Amino acid sequence: MIVPAARVMLLTLLRDRGALAMAFLLPPLIFVIFASIFSAAGGDQLRLHVGLADVARSPATARLVQVILQEPTLRVTFGESAGSEDVRRLVKEGAVDVGLILRGDLNARREGAPVLLVTHEARAIAGAIMAGHLQRLLAVHMPDVAFNQVLADLEAVGGITSEQRAWIDETFREKAAGTRDDPRSRTIGLVASESALPQNAGWAVSYYAGAVAVMFLLLAAVQGAVGLIEERRLGVYDRLLAGPGGIAGILMGKFLFLVAQGTVQAALVFATAYLLYDVDVPASFGSWLVTTLAVAAAASALALALCSICTSRQQAQVLSTFAVLILSAAGGSMVPRFFLPPWLQEAGWWTPNAWSIQAYSSALTPGSAFASLSLSWIVLTAMAAGALLLALAVSLRRRSV
Amino acid sequence: MPQGTPLTGAPAVATLAGIHVSYGQRTVLQGLDLTLRAGEIFALLGRNGTGKSTLMRLLTGQMAASAGEVRVFGADPCRTAEPRRLMSLVPQEIALYPRLTVRENLEVLGGMMGLRRTDISRRVEEAMILARLEDRRDDLVEHLSGGYKRRANIAAALLTRPRLLLLDEPTVGVDVEARLSLHRTLRDLRDHGTAVLLTTHDLDEARALSDRVGILAAGRLAEEGPIGGILQRIYGERREVVLVLSREPDMKKLDALRRLGFEPTPNPLEWSCWVGGPDIFGALQSSLTRSGIDLHEIRLREPGLEHVLSRVEEGLR
Numbered sequence: 001m002i003v004p005a006a007r008v009m010l011l012t013l014l015r016d017r018g019a020l021a022m023a024f025l026l027p028p029l030i031f032v033i034f035a036s037i038f039s040a041a042g043g044d045q046l047r048l049h050v051g052l053a054d055v056a057r058s059p060a061t062a063r064l065v066q067v068i069l070q071e072p073t074l075r076v077t078f079g080e081s082a083g084s085e086d087v088r089r090l091v092k093e094g095a096v097d098v099g100l101i102l103r104g105d106l107n108a109r110r111e112g113a114p115v116l117l118v119t120h121e122a123r124a125i126a127g128a129i130m131a132g133h134l135q136r137l138l139a140v141h142m143p144d145v146a147f148n149q150v151l152a153d154l155e156a157v158g159g160i161t162s163e164q165r166a167w168i169d170e171t172f173r174e175k176a177a178g179t180r181d182d183p184r185s186r187t188i189g190l191v192a193s194e195s196a197l198p199q200n201a202g203w204a205v206s207y208y209a210g211a212v213a214v215m216f217l218l219l220a221a222v223q224g225a226v227g228l229i230e231e232r233r234l235g236v237y238d239r240l241l242a243g244p245g246g247i248a249g250i251l252m253g254k255f256l257f258l259v260a261q262g263t264v265q266a267a268l269v270f271a272t273a274y275l276l277y278d279v280d281v282p283a284s285f286g287s288w289l290v291t292t293l294a295v296a297a298a299a300s301a302l303a304l305a306l307c308s309i310c311t312s313r314q315q316a317q318v319l320s321t322f323a324v325l326i327l328s329a330a331g332g333s334m335v336p337r338f339f340l341p342p343w344l345q346e347a348g349w350w351t352p353n354a355w356s357i358q359a360y361s362s363a364l365t366p367g368s369a370f371a372s373l374s375l376s377w378i379v380l381t382a383m384a385a386g387a388l389l390l391a392l393a394v395s396l397r398r399r400s401v
Numbered sequence: 402m403p404q405g406t407p408l409t410g411a412p413a414v415a416t417l418a419g420i421h422v423s424y425g426q427r428t429v430l431q432g433l434d435l436t437l438r439a440g441e442i443f444a445l446l447g448r449n450g451t452g453k454s455t456l457m458r459l460l461t462g463q464m465a466a467s468a469g470e471v472r473v474f475g476a477d478p479c480r481t482a483e484p485r486r487l488m489s490l491v492p493q494e495i496a497l498y499p500r501l502t503v504r505e506n507l508e509v510l511g512g513m514m515g516l517r518r519t520d521i522s523r524r525v526e527e528a529m530i531l532a533r534l535e536d537r538r539d540d541l542v543e544h545l546s547g548g549y550k551r552r553a554n555i556a557a558a559l560l561t562r563p564r565l566l567l568l569d570e571p572t573v574g575v576d577v578e579a580r581l582s583l584h585r586t587l588r589d590l591r592d593h594g595t596a597v598l599l600t601t602h603d604l605d606e607a608r609a610l611s612d613r614v615g616i617l618a619a620g621r622l623a624e625e626g627p628i629g630g631i632l633q634r635i636y637g638e639r640r641e642v643v644l645v646l647s648r649e650p651d652m653k654k655l656d657a658l659r660r661l662g663f664e665p666t667p668n669p670l671e672w673s674c675w676v677g678g679p680d681i682f683g684a685l686q687s688s689l690t691r692s693g694i695d696l697h698e699i700r701l702r703e704p705g706l707e708h709v710l711s712r713v714e715e716g717l718r
Contacts, residue, residue, distance in 0.1 A: 234495065235496030241461065249513055
C-alpha cells in the first residue's frame, strides 16, 4: 500500500512538467534571489541612496560633495542647483533613502551643525547608517575638518591646563552620553538631523502597513484566482465558448470581485494601523482609497494572469507562492528596498509591491507631490491592464473542448 | 413526430461539407459531409479518436477545418459569434459550480451567457421545468445524484433557448430512470424545433432516441440515416439468435450446436449464431429438438455498437 501510494505521487509529478520544473528548478532559483537579498541586507553591500544639496557652496563643502560622490558604498542624487527643499521632497517621496544638506561652511563656527541629515521615519535606520558613513568619510578623506573642529573647541575653552583637560574630558563624555539616546540628533559637531515628516510614530508603521497589505492582497488574490483552473477543468469554459457567453466576462467578474476583496483586506490592515499605531489614514482617505483600488487591481490581475498560465491547481499554487515571495522580497514587502543590492533595487520597480509601497507612502505623507502619487497609480493601473490582457489571451488559447 | 422520420423538408441548421482536419501527421476527418436539420435528434457514433469531439469543435467555432466549409445558421462559426447565440453545448463533464445550488448555478451561468437580468429568473424556471429539476432547485450540486447532475448540466444549456443543442455523451454513468427522463427532455426539445446533436457510445440510446444516426469511421460518416435503415443495410434479414441451455452440453451436443452454426459465448450455457430467413425460430427449434438439446430460452439479440462498428469498418476495407 505504501509503495503504490508513493508511486502514484511520483508518476503524477513526473507527468506534470510544470509542477516538476517548479518542484526542482524554482527552489535553487529562489535561494539565489533570497541569498542576494538577505546577504546584502546583513552584509557590507548595502548602498544607500542619498539626496545631496550643497547650499553653503564653500570650498570645504565642495570637497565633501566630491568625497561623497566618489564613495562606492553610496548612490548619490546630486544637483548643482538643488536646494534644501528639493532634498526634503526627495526624502518625503521615497525617491532617496536619506537626505544630506550641506548648509554651512564646515570650518566655520556658527549656530547649528553645518551638515543636516534629513531622514524618513519609515527608513530611520538609513539616517543612522548615513551618520556613520559621514564620520568615516570625514575622518579618512577630510581629517583637517575634524581637526579644525577640535582646535575650535580648544580655542573656545582658552587653552589646555590639566584642570581644563579634565573639564574637557568631562564635557565630551556628557556630549557623547547626550547623543547616544537619539541617533537622529547625533552630531559630531558637524552633523545635525531632522525628519522630513512631522513627528508621529505612525509613519514607520505606515510603511509596513502598505508593504504587508500588498503582499497579502497578492496571496489572497491568487487563492481566489485558482478558481479559473477549476472552471476550465469542469468544462464551464467549453460551455461558454460554445454559446453566447465569453471568457472575458468570467475574467472581468473575477477581477472585480478580487478588487473588492482586496480593498476590504487593505482597509482592515490600515484600520488596525490607525487604531493601534496612529497611522493617520482619515486625513488622506481619498488618496488612500485610490491607491488601494490601484494596488488591489494590480494584485488581482497579476493573480489571474498567473493562474491562467498554469494548467493545474498544483502548478498554480506552487508558482504563485514562489511569485508572491519573490515579488514581495524584491519589491520591499519583506525588508526596505534600500537594504537590497542596487540591481535588485532597480529590478524592484518591476514589481507591484515597490509601486504600492511608494503609492501608500506618498498617499499618507502630507504635502507629497501629486506627480509622484499619480505616477504610482498610473504604473499600478498599467500593470493591472497588462496582466488582465495576458490572462485573457492565455485563457482563450487554453479552451479545452 | 414519429421517430426515424427523415426531415428532408426541415430547414438545415448546420452543414459541414468536404471537411478535412489533421492534427500534425494524423488525419482525423477527411471529406466529412453532414447536414443537421431543425427538429431532429442526430446521434453520432464512433470509436474513440474518430473525430466526434473534433466535429463538435468545428460546429462551435472553436477550431477551423483544414479544408471544407462549416456553416451554422448560415454563417461560419469561426468568423462570427452570431451562430453561437443560437447554440448551446452540454459538455461531458458536469460543468457546474459544485458549491452552488441548482438555481444559483443556472442564474450565474445565465448571466455569463449574456441573458438580461430581467429574463434570468424566467429562463431558470423554464430550464428547470424542461429538465425536471423543480424539486431539486435549492440543493447544492455536489449533493445531487449522478442523474440529477446530468439534468442540471443540460438545464444550463437550455437557458438560452438554443436552436442547436450539442451534447457530448450526456448519459454516461446515469441510471435507467434518469436516462429515460433525459430522453424525454431531449424529445420535448426536438418537438419544439430544436436540432439536437449528441455523441454516444450506446447503440441502444441512439436507437431509442435519435431520428438519424451517423457512424464515424475512417474520417467520414461511413453510415448515415435512421438507425433501422442502417442496421438493415448492414445485416439485411440476418439476426443474432441466442440459445440459453438448461445444462452444459456433452461432446455430442457440442458438435450438434457447431454444425448448426452456433458459437460459444463467455457464458458456457449461452450460444449464438447469425441466421436469416422468414421463420428463424421454427426452423431452428426443429433442428435443436432433433439434436436432443435442452433449451431453457431462445431469443433474438439486437446488435451492439461494437459489432456494428466492426461491420462498418469491414465494409470500408
